[in-house]
Every structure is written in structure tokens, then in C-alpha cells.
Amino acid sequence: MDYFLELFLGGLTRGSIYALIALGYTMVYGIIGLINFAHGEIYMLGAFTGLIVASLLTVFGLNQYAILVLASLVAMVYAAAYGYTVEKIAYRPLRQASRLSPLISAIGMSIFLQNYVRLAQTSDFLPFPALIPDLAFMEPYAHIIGSAELVILLVTAMVMLLLTAVIRFTRIGRAMRATAQDKGMAMLVGVDVNRVISITFMIGSALAALGGVLIASHIGQINFAIGFIAGIKAFTAAVLGGIGSIPGAVLGGFVLGCTESFATGYVSSDYEDVFAFGLLVLILVFRPAGILGRAAAEKV
Amino acid sequence: MTDAGKESGGMTTARAVRRSLLVSLWFMFLTLPILVIRVNPVAQEIVWRWRNLFLIGVGSFVLSLVGQFLTHRQTRRTPSLTPGRLAIFRQRCMREPQIYVPFLLCAVLTTLLFPWFFSTYQTNIMTTALMYVVLGLGLNIVVGLAGLLDLGYVAFYAVGAYSYALLNHHFGLGFWAALPIGAGLAALFGILLGFPVLRLRGDYLAIVTLGFGEIIRLILENWNEFSFGPSGIANIPRPGFFGLDLSLAGATVYLYYLMIGLVLFTIFVVNRLQNSRIGRAWIALREDELACQAMGIDKTRTKLTAFALGATWAGMVGVIFAAKTTFINPPSFTFLESAMILAIVVLGGMGSIAGVVIAALVLILLPEYLRAFAEYRMLLFGAVLVIMMIFRPQGLISSARRAYKFMPVPVAAGRNKRHGTAADH
């Protein structure tokens, strides 16, 4: 039973990170119908920025909590800046182009960013310091859930609530929903669509970076290629829940995380990634609308 | 130019400089952590590379200025109806024999005599480039003609390579026997992949094919009993020449000519296909899937033929790849390989044979010969994809549709039809 619980909570932790990244995919898809292939790379950039900031601050001898908070914040700001720039360079000029053009551009951007980090930093794995401190009161439960996992779960839960509140109750949230519904109409009623799209990219990127820093400090190492697999898995989560739907992304993240956790725990860990890819192919083929999404029909 | 014009020109220059400064500052900010600071968490040491910041600052400033200058000129120039100088030059090159015949002759001679003038090493590189030409032409059927964005193309390449390696390992099958089998198996996999993705929209199809490609690679990596896992398969024989065992140099030259032959064969087949009933159906499918079906084209069959025919070439090149390197393992078949082939198709121009050939040669040979470039190869490929999509989505050489010539419509022979159509009158 403990083993089951451990796997389940491990799955939830994993899943919450997938969900954080998946939110970026789903928000962007919801608003401009693009699979932002470079999103996984933003997550990787976030993790690298976090590592650099954390290393700098360690040299200055700050305390652990401050380092965690600062590293996460700077990583989020930088990721947002990258997200904004990527959208502006690689996607905005292609708003009117055929459906495949922005996707190919996104793939190019993804490869570019990966190799940018490889060349600027290193192609080796870098150790990532454990930024999340061990909590004393968690000691008795250590065999089921670690403190880091608990922190990750709590932080992601809070962020998701905050995001929901932003989208539901603020001006920019309303503008985002309007743009997702009908870009032309939103523009007519005075919504600055370009700004809304930029902000969507920035929010999504910041969330991915937060996920990057948290999971990197939990796993303990990063390299330039981590964005690819994480991106695909988060995309799977987004599709699983129903792409375009924010609760769907969260649900999809948890479902995928638990599936992986149980599959590797009870079946075999060799094929960990095959489960994710297999799941992705199966959903897209049999239920492309996902759990919470609705099928969209082409207008004739 | 009038005074007013000069003044506004001066003002726009100032504005352009200011904008470029902002752009440059932005990129300096953006690249600050990744490009300037390098940390080594183990040794707790930090390296500051301020020179990079300076380079980025100057580089982005200049690029931004040039970019603004170019767009400015473009908007100022009234769009003319006559084709640009480049287009006219290209047309002239295509039409006038005294221009293209010597050029073509030179190209043919160089390719034929290449192994006699260059080292084994050079010939090897050329063979690799030719392999990518065929891969590009094969993917061009799927992506360029049928408009199906296949991101898992490398899977078929892997199928071909492993078919030869495994068949040879277990049954001692030779290269020439494995070539058609590898091609056939790849085609079969193409159909296997094709079936589930038939109903999918463009971007979902891309992701599923990507997943499929990765699944194939992961299986090869983990199923040790079948594929020997990450350690791969070694000692794959090079192709024999009528039972003769060739020296390393001899085999290289032989493979080179083999690839030349395959390239010519591929061009021949793809060219015939794209101006046939099947090829037209592919293009129609790319243009408008719904209208295409409404015009009586069987979507399922058309897509499956595209997948199967595209995969066939990858399978063949896979067999040749295994024979050339004599050793294969899963890391040769990652997504980046698919992306590279896609970059070739995109750069060359979707659906354009000449474009794909040139793009493959440029993208493969350039990093090989400019050693400084080699490290930046993938960076370059990524940038090529983005830049081409933004500035020239039709590729270097856009595909031109065939023009048909007519005699003043003759009366066609009476045919069995339920109703007279136009042809009967």
C-alpha cells in the first residue's frame, strides 16, 4: 500500500510539472491554434537560467529559501522574455500563412534554441543543486513523499489557482478568452490581439520555467536536450486533457504522470518514454478532442 | 529629391538607429545569462564571457539596421508586374541551351570523375550528401507533394538499415538481396503508420509521426534481444561487386557510383510521379483535402501511397547507410535526423526536385567543408527552417506546374460513358 501511495504521489508530482508546461501549450493553442513546438525549449532555458542564478547566489552566500525564490523568479522573467521574442520573430510574421508554416518555424526555433544552449553552455549534464530544503516535519513520511515533492505539489497547485483567477476575473483574462473565441471580433471590440497573444506566450513560458527549476532541483541534473522529451510529454498531457482547455491540461498532466509512475513502478522502467509516446499516439488517433475538449469540425 | 524628402529620410534613419539600439539592448539582456555566464556547479566556479555580450550587441544592432533598411526599400518600391531580375535570369538559364548545356556538362563531368580526383574521405562525404538527396526527394513526396508533415521519417530509414543489418546477421543475406527487402519493409511501415493517422489534421499528424519515429528508436534501444540495444550491430558487410571483395577505397568509390545511380533513378521516378494521375491527386490533397475528396479522390489510398512511396526511399537509403558505415546503432536515428531532412525539403522548396537536390548538397556539404561551421550545423538547420518560413516559404526554387500544349481540341475517340461529356463533342 505504501508502495502504491509512493507511486501515486510520485506520479502526481511528475504530473504537476507536466501540467505546468502543458498550460503553455494549451493556452497558446487555444488562442492561435499553433502547437508551439519550441515550448519545451523554453522550459529547458528556464532550468538553465535557474541554475546560473542559483550558482551565482550560492557564491554570494544567500540562504536557501532566498535562492529558491530568486532563482525561480529570474528564470520565469527570462523565460517570459524568450517566449515573447520567439513569438515575435518566428510566429507573428506567419499569422496569415498556411497551417504548416508556423509549425515548421516552431520546429526550427526548437532546434535553434537547443543548440544555442548547447553551444553557449555545454553538451554535458550539469548537476543542479537541491534548492528545495528538507522539511523537518516531513521526516516520518519520507518513505512515501519527499519534501521536495510536497513543495512542488503545493506550488503548482497555488500557481494553477492563481492562473485560473487571472483568466476568470481580470481584464487581460477576459481579453484572452475573447481572443480565443474569435480573433476578428475581439479586435473589433478594441482588444489589442497582438498584445494578448504576447502576454499568453509570456505567461505560458514563465510557468514552464517554474516547472523547469522545480523539477531540475528535484531530479538534480539538466542538459540542453531535456526540453524535447519534457515538451512532448507536456504536449501529451495537454492533448490528453483536451487541447485548448486549461483544467484539461492540469487533469492531463496528472493522468499522464500517474500512468508513467505506475507503469514504470509495476511493469518496467525501460520503456518509460514509450508509454508516453504510445499514449500520445493513441489519444490523437482515437480521441483527438481529449478528455475535456470538444471536437471541432471544419466548416464547409 | 526635395528638401522635405531629405528631411523625412534623415528622420527615419534616426528612428531606425534608435530602434536598432533597442533591439540590440533587448538581445543583450536576453542572452546575458546563457551566453555570458558559464557556471560549473561542481567546482563552484563562474566564468564571465563579456566578449559574447559585446558581439551579440553589435551583431543584433547591425542585423536590425540591415533588416529595417531592406523592409524600408521593399515598401518604398512600387510592386511591379514584371518578374524580378533574378526570376528573369533563372528563366533565361532554363531556356537558353548555350547557358545551361555547358553548365550541365560541367556538373555531370564533376560528379562522374569526382572519386578519381578526390580522396576516399572526400568521396565518402559526397556519398553521404547524395544519400541525403535521396532522403530529401523521398520526404518531398510526403511533405512537398502530398502536404503531410511527416516528422518521423527517420523511422523508415532505421527500418531499412536494421533490415539489412539483422538479415545479414541472422541469415547472411547480401546487400543486393537486402536492398529491395529493406525498401519493401519500409513501405510496409509507411502503410502501418499511414493507417492510424489518416483522419488526423495537419499538425496532429506531424506530432503522431514524431511520436511514431521516437517509439521505433526507443524500441531499437531497449529491445536488446531483437536489435542488440544501444550497442548496435557491427561488421555489416559492404556491398560486393559481382562476388568480388573490394578494398575500402574501392568500396567507397563503388558506393559513390551506386548513390549516383540511385539519385538519378529517384529523380526519374519522382519526376514521372508528380506529373501523373497519382501525383496530381497528392497535390490536390495538399491544396484542399475536402474538395479533393468531393472530386472523387480516395483520400485513404492517396495518403497511403504517399506514405509508402516516401518510406521506400528512406528504406533503400537505410540499407545503403548500413552498408556504408558497417555499423549501426539507435542514436543514428533521432528526431534531429528527421528535422535535418525536413530542413532540406523546406530549403529546397516543397515539391521542387531541383531545389531539394541543391538544398541537400548545400546543407550537408557546407558544414563538412567549412569546419568552423560544423559545430553550428544544427543551429544553422534550425535557423534555416524559421527564416525560410518567414521570407521564402516556397523554398529556394519554387516548384512550377507543368504547362500543357494543345492542338485546337481534336475530337476524342468515342468512349464508354453514361452521358456524353465534353470530350464527345
Added chain:
Amino acid sequence: MGPLLTIDRLCMDFGGLRALDHLNLSVAAGEIVALIGPNGAGKTTFFNCLTGLCAPTAGEIHLVVPGRGQRLRLNGLPPNRVTEKGLARTFQNIRLFADMTVLENVMIGRHCRTKAGVFGAVFRSAAARIEEQQIVTASAAILERLGLGSYFNDLARNLPYGAQRRLEIARALATEPVLLLLDEPAAGMNPQETAELDELILKIRSELGIAILLIEHDMRLVMSLSDRIVVMDHGEKIAEGTPAEIRSNPLVITAYLGEDLAQTA
């Protein structure tokens, strides 16, 4: 002779919305039938059900091809099979193959009447060569007939609007239909072009013997062309009859035509 196309109690639901409600309709060989009704009445959905782009929730669609005699059930067939059986259509918002030439667009229409395969294409077998030649001549002849002869090798995207509409009809004709479905063929046309279209549709019927079912909002065209008019509203058929009958039908006038047309009529 019985009707060519028989539609029996056709229903189409989208979620909770009933787009077609027990629609009955028939078209006789060589007949021109117009389908009219306000926007959102379900006319295009009806076409989509007929041509296999939507699967109807309930009801039957049957086609009897003259000279063949069999009753072919069309519902449940994929779009390309429906076209093979002899139903061809055009689209409300023009859907040409924009980057193909005008001739190639029509040649695509010949696809389902020809059969050259991959091997024929690669090795240029005698049969494939002859077939290809026939595709070209037949397509060229259709273009000449529709007055598009001067555009053969132009890209479809570069054609003027009216010519694009005609090219859609040409492409549909190339599939050798027994019944042609036209979805708002006169939309966006000026009176001159509409008049030419009127002539063209009559010519298609008289010279090729093809029956025509059309959706149209241009009442002048509908009244002058049709043998019979069917009026739809909210997915239901609310009236059917000759142009004269429809014109004087009070139900139609209140539901659809409105005051203006009622006066001019």
C-alpha cells in the same frame, strides 16, 4: 421514369441541434431544382449529407442512375464514392486547388474515371499514356465548353472571381455526374456574370442531360432557371412547387421572401 435522386426523411443532428428535420426531396433526371431558404436553414448541411461530408443521423438517400437501373444507397458512403456514383458538387466558398493550373484542376475531376497507378506512372505504359492523353483532351474540352479556354495553364488562384466559379463547375463536370449540386453558384457575381451563369446551367442540362440541384439566394436566377423550388427553414421543408406556386405561397412569403420580393414578384 422514376426520380433520379430520392431523399427520404433525412435527419441531421449536431449535438442537440437538429439541422435537418425529416427532409423529403426528389430530383428527376434532367430536372433543375432550386433549394432556397434563409441563412442557417440547413441547405449546405443538406448538401454535405448528400455528398458524404457529413453522415446523416437518420434517413435514406438513393440514386437511380438511368441506364443502369440499380438503386444505389448513398448514405454512409465516403465523399469520393458518392462522386463515383454520379453526384458532383461545387462549394459555397470557392475551394479550388489554388496552386494547380486551371487544366490540372479539371484533370483532378477525371481522377475517379481513370485508373493509372504508380507503375503506370513510372514506366509510362501504353495504357497509362493513352489514358493521360484522354484526361488532357477531355479536360481541355470541358474548359473550352465553359469558356475558360484561354486560361489553361494559369494557376487557379490567379483567375478572376467569376472564372473561378465556372472552374469549380468545370471540375465537377469532369467527374461525369448525373446530378450536379451547386452551392450558391451566383454568390458575388454581377448581373452580367449571373446572366451568363443562367445560360451555362441551362446548357449543361440541355446538352449533357445532367440534372441540377442548386442552392441560391439570387431570386431572379432561381425563378428563371428552376423547374421546381424547395423552400427550407429551420431544417424543414416548408414548401415545394413551381416558381409560380412558390411566388404566391403565403407561407414562403412570410417566412422567407419578405416584403420587398413579395412586391416585385
